[in-house]
Amino acid sequence: MHKEFDSPKRLLECMTLDEKVGQLSLYSADVKLAGPDPVNPTLSFQAPEHRFADIRAGRVTGFFNGHGDAFVRTLQRIAVEESRLGIPLIFGADVIHGFHTAFPVPLAEAASFEPDLSRKTAEAAAREATAHGLHWTFAPGADLCRDARWGRAVESAGEDALVSARFAAARVRGFQGESLADPQRLMATVKHFAAYGAAEAGLDYNTAELSRTTLIDHYLPPYRAAIEAGAGAVMSAFNDVDGVPATANRVLLTEILREQWGFEGFVVSDFESDLETIVHGLAATPREAVRLCFTAGLDMCMQSGTYAAHLPGLVADGTIDIRRIDHAVLRVLRAKQALGLFENPYRGLDLSYDPVPSRTLAREAARRCAVLLKNTHGALPLKPSARIALIGPFAREQQNLNGAWAIFAANAESVNLEQGFLAARGADALVVEPGCAIDAPLDGGIDAALAAARSADVIVLALGEGQHMSGESRSRADIGLPEAQLQLARALRNVSKPIITLLRTGRPLVIPELADLSDALLVTWFLGSETGHAVADLVFGHAAPSGRLPMSFPRHQGQVPIYYARKRTGRPAAPPPAMFTARYIDVDPTPLYPFGFGLGYGRADYGATEVDAAGIGWNDTVTVSCSITETAGVELEEVVQLYVRDVAASRVRPVRELKDFRKVLIPARGSVTITFTLGRTDLAFADLAGGSVTEPGEFQVWIAPHAEAGTPATFVLKAPLPSSATEEAT
């Protein structure tokens, strides 16, 4: 900070109104120095001179999705040396799952059920991104997703509120560390606030049609967890909630975020989402859009430039109080101060960092995210002597390893499957054929694949989605496998060799036929820079799969949205020929693979769930335990899950809700006893007035390997004694 300003407040006193709104105006790095924004609608390039003039005049707070020594130094120098007040720029970017090193996509990391893994990958991403001059990431996404058609399922942590909350918080801790002043840390942005993942029909940007209680119980907790973990910024969502676009939604941005949760950072719009309130039909003019968004609680606009154009006029005519502008500006200046930008505007820049630790972590992370869904007769891991036909559109190709949001990672530096298998086994044991393209047949592709399969002992079939099929604006109405891939798989089934299917995907896919014809089925998502090495580690048994599904896999896309924490109905599904229950006449209503499901190379046998008390007092806790034994003679990492059902409540509650989970190591043929503790606050839910309530009564509780398994134990939460009733206000 300039010597004469000893605090953001003092600095604020010296700013003109134009300089103030400049601090609330963020732009894409659409200066020729940085190249086009890789993930947003194509923009007209701004001539560098135009942007330089803006910076000199204090009309811009920072840029996003540009990086690098030359870019950052050139722009920052103009800001600190040539602008009147020398306020440093902030450089943001979509650092979602890695920077130079691509880590597994967020949905994959959620499958690890190890939030600490995400903390580590976020920390590594921050180290690389800050070295390239970035200060701020537009992550973590904390959008709960129950609809596999939604393209951004890939950026979510799946369908469960607790899993999503733990991963969102872990990522914030990873990006931000102990202090933002650390030049190797990024400020985090929790997004897209709120309920962006509830897009109706899985259609990106669509309205979020959901009840207030569902919003409170399921969709809001992940954002809140990120804020409680200290996220410095919030990004508003494109969608509307209750008919009000999130970017202009006072209930979300002020009542919930600031008044209920006490958030003190700043709120930035999504890309022009302030201006899009006009397209929504909420605002008639850009000026009206600015008034609505700013007064709702939006501090900064991204890309639209509307704040610079209209806030001064709205202040001048008394529509907006200058003190509100000051509050917003202070939040931004405080963030820049917390990042240490006033002391060192070039913080972090250091292109000499060592990439090796990130690659090691990327391989470890990738191994821990894969989910084994089927393994008939121990088809995996492969025997050392097996000759392998690696077949499929993803067997050799290089463009679909990193996933949609590793926008700064180099494809060429990622390890593909063929490379990984070669490194593990050498060329003699391997023959590779694509068989088909991602969504089209190849001339002679199936014949070549059949010949390769006949020459081998086992077929490893790499199928699934390309990375252009999952991500922003990549919603799919058909979430099956492309027909060309299914034809390849059917043809190979006739070869009578075991088929090990590796499923690359950014969402649950509808794969009943593929599952049937596979002897083993391993979901490998988009695993990033170390894909080939990590998959080879798993396939050859140097590591064992330990991931579990963070989203249910449907049998049929007509079931979507399908999720385990559905509300109870008055007519639960009963097996046919029963009629008049909640089932389809043509498709089994259960998922093909439920939430939480996954196998290892060992086998877990769960004992009965036990509680240490049949009834607990209002302020007491119950200990829930279960003994788990490994029965296959192979060490196993098991994701042990604790579920609860509220037996009778003042409103309909879910069939089950996940309340805790833990990944534990069970030695071969060994047993471990797992205990969880539950207290009253774990049993709270949203009441119809929008508050939170815990109700005494009976609860069922399961310790189980997935959301559809197990037999529950029961305990009763007793009503508070009269003396404690008054002190209680849950």
Ligand code: NOJ
């Ligand atoms: C639009 C996306 O919705 C958001 O997630 C992203 O951070 C911005 N574009 C900036 O690239």
